[in-house]
Amino acid sequence: MNISESRYNLFKSPILPKWQITNDLHLHTSMSDGNITPKDLIEKISLTNINCIAITDHDTTKGVEESLKFAYKKNITTIPGVEISTSFQGNEIHVIGYFINIKNHYLQTKLKNLRLSRKRSILKTINRLQLLGYKISMEEIKNISNGTIGRPHIAQIMKSKGYFNTTTEAFEKILSNKKIININREKINSIDAIELITQSGGISVLAHPRSIKNLEKILPMFVNKGLTGIEIYSEKLTQKTLEFLKKLSEKYNLIPTGGSDYHARNEPNEIQPGMNGPPPHTPEKLFTKAFEIHGANIGIIPKGF
Numbered sequence: 489m490n491i492s493e494s495r496y497n498l499f500k501s502p503i504l505p506k507w508q509i510t511n512d513l514h515l516h517t518s519m520s521d522g523n524i525t526p527k528d529l530i531e532k533i534s535l536t537n538i539n540c541i542a543i544t545d546h547d548t549t550k551g552v553e554e555s556l557k558f559a560y561k562k563n564i565t566t567i568p569g570v571e572i573s574t575s576f577q578g579n580e581i582h583v584i585g586y587f588i589n590i591k592n593h594y595l596q597t598k599l600k601n602l603r604l605s606r607k608r609s610i611l612k613t614i615n616r617l618q619l620l621g622y623k624i625s626m627e628e629i630k631n632i633s634n635g636t637i638g639r640p641h642i643a644q645i646m647k648s649k650g651y652f653n654t655t656t657e658a659f660e661k662i663l664s665n666k667k668i669i670n671i672n673r674e675k676i677n678s679i680d681a682i683e684l685i686t687q688s689g690g691i692s693v694l695a696h697p698r699s700i701k702n703l704e705k706i707l708p709m710f711v712n713k714g715l716t717g718i719e720i721y722s723e724k725l726t727q728k729t730l731e732f733l734k735k736l737s738e739k740y741n742l743i744p745t746g747g748s749d750y751h752a753r754n755e756p757n758e759i760q761p762g763m764n765g766p767p768p769h770t771p772e773k774l775f776t777k778a779f780e781i782h783g784a785n786i787g788i789i790p791k792g793f
Protein backbone atom coordinates (compact mmCIF):
# COMPACT_ATOMS: atom_id res chain seq x y z
CA MET A 489 0.00 0.00 0.00
CA ASN A 490 1.24 3.45 -0.85
CA ILE A 491 0.95 5.20 2.49
CA SER A 492 1.59 8.65 1.02
CA GLU A 493 -1.89 8.66 -0.52
CA SER A 494 -3.60 6.94 2.36
CA ARG A 495 -6.02 8.69 4.65
CA TYR A 496 -3.69 7.62 7.47
CA ASN A 497 -0.83 9.83 6.29
CA LEU A 498 -0.27 12.19 9.20
CA PHE A 499 1.95 14.58 7.26
CA LYS A 500 -0.29 15.36 4.36
CA SER A 501 -3.59 17.15 3.95
CA PRO A 502 -6.00 16.13 1.17
CA ILE A 503 -6.48 17.97 -2.13
CA LEU A 504 -9.59 20.03 -1.48
CA PRO A 505 -12.29 19.78 -4.14
CA LYS A 506 -13.32 22.95 -5.98
CA TRP A 507 -16.96 22.74 -4.86
CA GLN A 508 -18.45 23.48 -1.48
CA ILE A 509 -18.76 20.21 0.43
CA THR A 510 -22.48 19.64 0.99
CA ASN A 511 -22.49 15.85 1.37
CA ASP A 512 -20.32 13.24 3.05
CA LEU A 513 -21.10 9.68 2.02
CA HIS A 514 -18.53 7.81 4.08
CA LEU A 515 -18.68 8.17 7.87
CA HIS A 516 -18.00 5.91 10.85
CA THR A 517 -19.42 5.94 14.35
CA SER A 518 -18.59 4.21 17.63
CA MET A 519 -20.78 1.32 16.43
CA SER A 520 -17.74 0.20 14.45
CA ASP A 521 -14.25 1.68 14.70
CA GLY A 522 -15.11 5.36 14.93
CA ASN A 523 -14.41 7.17 18.19
CA ILE A 524 -17.54 9.27 18.03
CA THR A 525 -21.17 8.42 18.88
CA PRO A 526 -23.82 8.95 16.20
CA LYS A 527 -25.17 11.89 18.23
CA ASP A 528 -21.80 13.65 18.50
CA LEU A 529 -21.06 12.96 14.85
CA ILE A 530 -24.31 14.60 13.77
CA GLU A 531 -23.59 17.50 16.11
CA LYS A 532 -20.20 17.99 14.48
CA ILE A 533 -21.65 17.75 10.97
CA SER A 534 -24.36 20.29 11.76
CA LEU A 535 -21.56 22.87 12.14
CA THR A 536 -20.52 22.39 8.48
CA ASN A 537 -22.29 23.05 5.16
CA ILE A 538 -23.16 19.37 4.85
CA ASN A 539 -26.87 18.62 4.37
CA CYS A 540 -26.69 14.97 3.36
CA ILE A 541 -24.66 12.14 4.89
CA ALA A 542 -24.35 8.38 4.80
CA ILE A 543 -23.44 6.31 7.84
CA THR A 544 -21.19 3.51 6.63
CA ASP A 545 -19.97 1.53 9.63
CA HIS A 546 -18.04 -1.70 9.06
CA ASP A 547 -20.23 -4.80 8.82
CA THR A 548 -23.00 -3.26 10.92
CA THR A 549 -25.98 -0.95 10.57
CA LYS A 550 -26.35 -0.41 14.32
CA GLY A 551 -25.44 3.28 14.09
CA VAL A 552 -27.94 4.05 11.34
CA GLU A 553 -31.16 4.33 13.33
CA GLU A 554 -29.66 6.56 16.02
CA SER A 555 -28.06 8.75 13.36
CA LEU A 556 -31.37 9.08 11.50
CA LYS A 557 -33.03 10.29 14.69
CA PHE A 558 -30.48 13.02 15.47
CA ALA A 559 -29.90 14.03 11.85
CA TYR A 560 -33.62 14.54 11.32
CA LYS A 561 -33.65 17.12 14.12
CA LYS A 562 -30.78 18.96 12.44
CA ASN A 563 -32.32 18.80 8.98
CA ILE A 564 -29.57 16.56 7.64
CA THR A 565 -30.66 13.89 5.16
CA THR A 566 -29.20 10.52 6.16
CA ILE A 567 -28.71 7.65 3.73
CA PRO A 568 -28.60 4.29 5.53
CA GLY A 569 -25.37 2.56 4.62
CA VAL A 570 -22.86 -0.12 5.47
CA GLU A 571 -19.23 -0.78 4.53
CA ILE A 572 -18.69 -4.50 4.00
CA SER A 573 -15.20 -6.00 4.19
CA THR A 574 -14.91 -8.42 1.30
CA SER A 575 -12.24 -10.30 -0.54
CA PHE A 576 -11.63 -10.91 -4.20
CA GLN A 577 -8.66 -12.63 -5.83
CA GLY A 578 -6.34 -11.91 -2.92
CA ASN A 579 -7.49 -8.31 -2.49
CA GLU A 580 -9.21 -6.92 0.56
CA ILE A 581 -11.98 -4.80 -0.91
CA HIS A 582 -14.52 -2.64 0.88
CA VAL A 583 -17.95 -2.43 -0.71
CA ILE A 584 -20.38 0.23 0.49
CA GLY A 585 -24.15 -0.21 0.30
CA TYR A 586 -26.53 2.77 0.21
CA PHE A 587 -30.32 2.94 0.65
CA ILE A 588 -30.31 -0.60 2.08
CA ASN A 589 -33.23 -1.89 4.09
CA ILE A 590 -31.57 -2.28 7.49
CA LYS A 591 -34.41 -4.54 8.63
CA ASN A 592 -33.70 -7.09 5.91
CA HIS A 593 -33.26 -10.37 7.77
CA TYR A 594 -30.89 -11.94 5.25
CA LEU A 595 -28.62 -8.87 5.28
CA GLN A 596 -28.52 -8.81 9.08
CA THR A 597 -27.69 -12.55 9.29
CA LYS A 598 -24.80 -12.08 6.86
CA LEU A 599 -23.49 -9.04 8.74
CA LYS A 600 -23.70 -10.89 12.04
CA ASN A 601 -21.61 -13.73 10.62
CA LEU A 602 -19.02 -11.26 9.40
CA ARG A 603 -18.79 -9.69 12.85
CA LEU A 604 -18.32 -13.13 14.43
CA SER A 605 -15.49 -13.93 12.06
CA ARG A 606 -13.89 -10.57 12.92
CA LYS A 607 -14.09 -11.49 16.59
CA ARG A 608 -12.37 -14.84 16.02
CA SER A 609 -9.63 -13.13 14.03
CA ILE A 610 -9.10 -10.41 16.66
CA LEU A 611 -8.80 -13.09 19.35
CA LYS A 612 -6.01 -14.79 17.39
CA THR A 613 -4.25 -11.47 16.84
CA ILE A 614 -4.43 -10.68 20.56
CA ASN A 615 -2.93 -14.08 21.40
CA ARG A 616 -0.02 -13.40 19.08
CA LEU A 617 0.52 -9.94 20.54
CA GLN A 618 0.47 -11.38 24.06
CA LEU A 619 3.16 -13.86 23.07
CA LEU A 620 5.26 -10.89 21.94
CA GLY A 621 4.84 -9.31 25.37
CA TYR A 622 2.09 -6.77 24.71
CA LYS A 623 -0.40 -6.61 27.54
CA ILE A 624 -3.73 -6.48 25.80
CA SER A 625 -6.95 -8.40 26.31
CA MET A 626 -10.29 -9.03 24.62
CA GLU A 627 -11.95 -7.51 27.68
CA GLU A 628 -10.24 -4.19 26.95
CA ILE A 629 -11.38 -4.29 23.32
CA LYS A 630 -14.96 -4.93 24.42
CA ASN A 631 -14.76 -2.00 26.84
CA ILE A 632 -14.03 0.49 24.08
CA SER A 633 -16.34 -0.84 21.39
CA ASN A 634 -20.10 -0.84 20.99
CA GLY A 635 -20.50 -2.95 17.91
CA THR A 636 -18.12 -4.16 15.22
CA ILE A 637 -14.60 -4.73 16.53
CA GLY A 638 -11.46 -4.42 14.45
CA ARG A 639 -7.74 -3.75 14.43
CA PRO A 640 -8.28 0.00 15.05
CA HIS A 641 -9.49 -0.94 18.54
CA ILE A 642 -6.24 -2.82 19.19
CA ALA A 643 -4.31 0.18 17.88
CA GLN A 644 -6.20 2.47 20.22
CA ILE A 645 -5.36 0.33 23.26
CA MET A 646 -1.70 0.06 22.24
CA LYS A 647 -1.58 3.85 21.98
CA SER A 648 -3.29 4.38 25.33
CA LYS A 649 -0.82 1.99 26.99
CA GLY A 650 2.08 3.93 25.54
CA TYR A 651 3.38 1.21 23.20
CA PHE A 652 3.03 3.65 20.30
CA ASN A 653 2.52 7.42 20.01
CA THR A 654 -0.31 7.21 17.49
CA THR A 655 -2.68 4.54 16.19
CA THR A 656 -1.11 5.04 12.77
CA GLU A 657 2.27 4.09 14.20
CA ALA A 658 0.72 0.95 15.73
CA PHE A 659 -0.60 0.03 12.28
CA GLU A 660 2.64 0.74 10.49
CA LYS A 661 4.89 -1.02 12.98
CA ILE A 662 2.85 -4.03 13.98
CA LEU A 663 -0.78 -4.27 12.92
CA SER A 664 -0.04 -4.56 9.22
CA ASN A 665 2.43 -7.41 9.81
CA LYS A 666 0.79 -10.43 8.20
CA LYS A 667 2.46 -12.79 10.65
CA ILE A 668 0.70 -11.06 13.51
CA ILE A 669 -2.68 -10.15 12.16
CA ASN A 670 -4.74 -13.14 11.27
CA ILE A 671 -5.06 -12.72 7.53
CA ASN A 672 -7.31 -15.72 7.10
CA ARG A 673 -10.37 -13.97 8.41
CA GLU A 674 -13.43 -15.36 6.71
CA LYS A 675 -14.77 -12.68 4.39
CA ILE A 676 -17.57 -12.49 1.93
CA ASN A 677 -16.65 -12.47 -1.76
CA SER A 678 -16.96 -8.94 -3.22
CA ILE A 679 -19.45 -10.07 -5.86
CA ASP A 680 -21.61 -11.77 -3.22
CA ALA A 681 -21.53 -8.52 -1.24
CA ILE A 682 -22.68 -6.53 -4.28
CA GLU A 683 -25.53 -8.99 -4.75
CA LEU A 684 -26.38 -8.92 -1.04
CA ILE A 685 -26.68 -5.13 -1.17
CA THR A 686 -28.91 -5.33 -4.27
CA GLN A 687 -31.10 -7.94 -2.56
CA SER A 688 -31.46 -5.56 0.38
CA GLY A 689 -32.88 -2.88 -1.88
CA GLY A 690 -29.65 -0.89 -2.10
CA ILE A 691 -26.91 0.08 -4.52
CA SER A 692 -23.21 -0.61 -4.14
CA VAL A 693 -20.13 1.57 -4.38
CA LEU A 694 -16.48 0.58 -4.35
CA ALA A 695 -14.71 2.18 -1.36
CA HIS A 696 -11.11 3.51 -1.50
CA PRO A 697 -10.24 1.81 -4.83
CA ARG A 698 -6.70 3.23 -4.75
CA SER A 699 -5.39 0.26 -2.80
CA ILE A 700 -6.93 -2.45 -5.03
CA LYS A 701 -4.50 -4.48 -7.09
CA ASN A 702 -5.51 -5.11 -10.73
CA LEU A 703 -8.37 -2.63 -10.39
CA GLU A 704 -8.78 -2.28 -14.15
CA LYS A 705 -9.22 -6.03 -14.57
CA ILE A 706 -11.53 -6.48 -11.60
CA LEU A 707 -13.81 -3.50 -12.15
CA PRO A 708 -15.75 -4.79 -15.22
CA MET A 709 -16.69 -7.94 -13.29
CA PHE A 710 -18.15 -5.85 -10.48
CA VAL A 711 -19.95 -3.53 -12.91
CA ASN A 712 -21.54 -6.60 -14.51
CA LYS A 713 -22.95 -7.59 -11.12
CA GLY A 714 -24.45 -4.19 -10.47
CA LEU A 715 -21.75 -1.93 -9.01
CA THR A 716 -23.12 1.61 -9.26
CA GLY A 717 -20.41 3.93 -8.03
CA ILE A 718 -16.76 4.34 -7.12
CA GLU A 719 -15.15 6.49 -4.45
CA ILE A 720 -12.99 9.20 -5.92
CA TYR A 721 -13.38 12.18 -3.62
CA SER A 722 -11.93 10.65 -0.48
CA GLU A 723 -8.50 9.93 1.03
CA LYS A 724 -5.45 12.03 0.24
CA LEU A 725 -5.08 11.10 -3.40
CA THR A 726 -2.52 12.62 -5.74
CA GLN A 727 -3.86 14.45 -8.79
CA LYS A 728 -2.62 11.54 -10.91
CA THR A 729 -4.59 8.88 -9.01
CA LEU A 730 -7.61 11.15 -8.97
CA GLU A 731 -7.52 11.52 -12.78
CA PHE A 732 -6.99 7.79 -13.23
CA LEU A 733 -10.03 6.95 -11.09
CA LYS A 734 -12.11 9.62 -12.82
CA LYS A 735 -11.35 8.06 -16.21
CA LEU A 736 -12.35 4.63 -14.91
CA SER A 737 -15.62 5.98 -13.56
CA GLU A 738 -16.41 7.52 -16.96
CA LYS A 739 -15.46 4.35 -18.84
CA TYR A 740 -17.80 2.18 -16.77
CA ASN A 741 -20.48 4.77 -16.17
CA LEU A 742 -19.95 4.65 -12.40
CA ILE A 743 -21.12 7.53 -10.20
CA PRO A 744 -18.08 9.18 -8.57
CA THR A 745 -18.71 9.34 -4.82
CA GLY A 746 -16.68 9.89 -1.66
CA GLY A 747 -16.51 11.47 1.75
CA SER A 748 -14.22 12.03 4.69
CA ASP A 749 -14.17 8.40 5.96
CA TYR A 750 -14.10 10.14 9.32
CA HIS A 751 -13.26 8.02 12.38
CA ALA A 752 -12.56 10.80 14.93
CA ARG A 753 -9.05 9.44 15.44
CA ASN A 754 -7.87 12.82 16.70
CA GLU A 755 -4.56 12.53 14.93
CA PRO A 756 -2.67 15.18 12.95
CA ASN A 757 -4.11 16.01 9.52
CA GLU A 758 -7.12 13.73 9.89
CA ILE A 759 -9.67 14.52 7.20
CA GLN A 760 -12.62 16.12 8.98
CA PRO A 761 -16.22 16.11 7.74
CA GLY A 762 -16.52 19.02 5.33
CA MET A 763 -12.97 18.70 4.03
CA ASN A 764 -13.57 16.15 1.30
CA GLY A 765 -16.59 14.84 -0.52
CA PRO A 766 -18.24 14.38 -3.91
CA PRO A 767 -19.97 17.13 -5.96
CA PRO A 768 -23.23 18.52 -4.52
CA HIS A 769 -25.67 16.52 -6.67
CA THR A 770 -24.16 13.12 -5.97
CA PRO A 771 -26.81 11.92 -3.45
CA GLU A 772 -29.60 12.67 -6.00
CA LYS A 773 -27.68 10.80 -8.70
CA LEU A 774 -27.32 7.78 -6.43
CA PHE A 775 -30.98 7.93 -5.48
CA THR A 776 -32.08 8.13 -9.13
CA LYS A 777 -29.98 5.07 -9.87
CA ALA A 778 -31.38 3.18 -6.87
CA PHE A 779 -34.89 4.05 -7.99
CA GLU A 780 -34.12 2.90 -11.53
CA ILE A 781 -33.00 -0.48 -10.20
CA HIS A 782 -35.54 -1.09 -7.45
CA GLY A 783 -38.53 1.15 -8.10
CA ALA A 784 -40.83 1.08 -5.09
CA ASN A 785 -38.80 -1.81 -3.62
CA ILE A 786 -35.87 0.43 -2.81
CA GLY A 787 -34.63 -0.48 0.71
CA ILE A 788 -35.21 2.84 2.42
CA ILE A 789 -36.14 6.23 1.00
CA PRO A 790 -34.59 8.68 3.46
CA LYS A 791 -36.46 11.87 4.34
CA GLY A 792 -35.23 14.56 2.01
CA PHE A 793 -35.47 12.53 -1.23
Ligand SMILES: [Zn+2]
Pocket residue numbers: 514516544571749
Ligand atom coordinates in the same frame (compact mmCIF):
# COMPACT_ATOMS: atom_id res chain seq x y z
ZN1 LIG B 1 -14.56 3.46 5.93
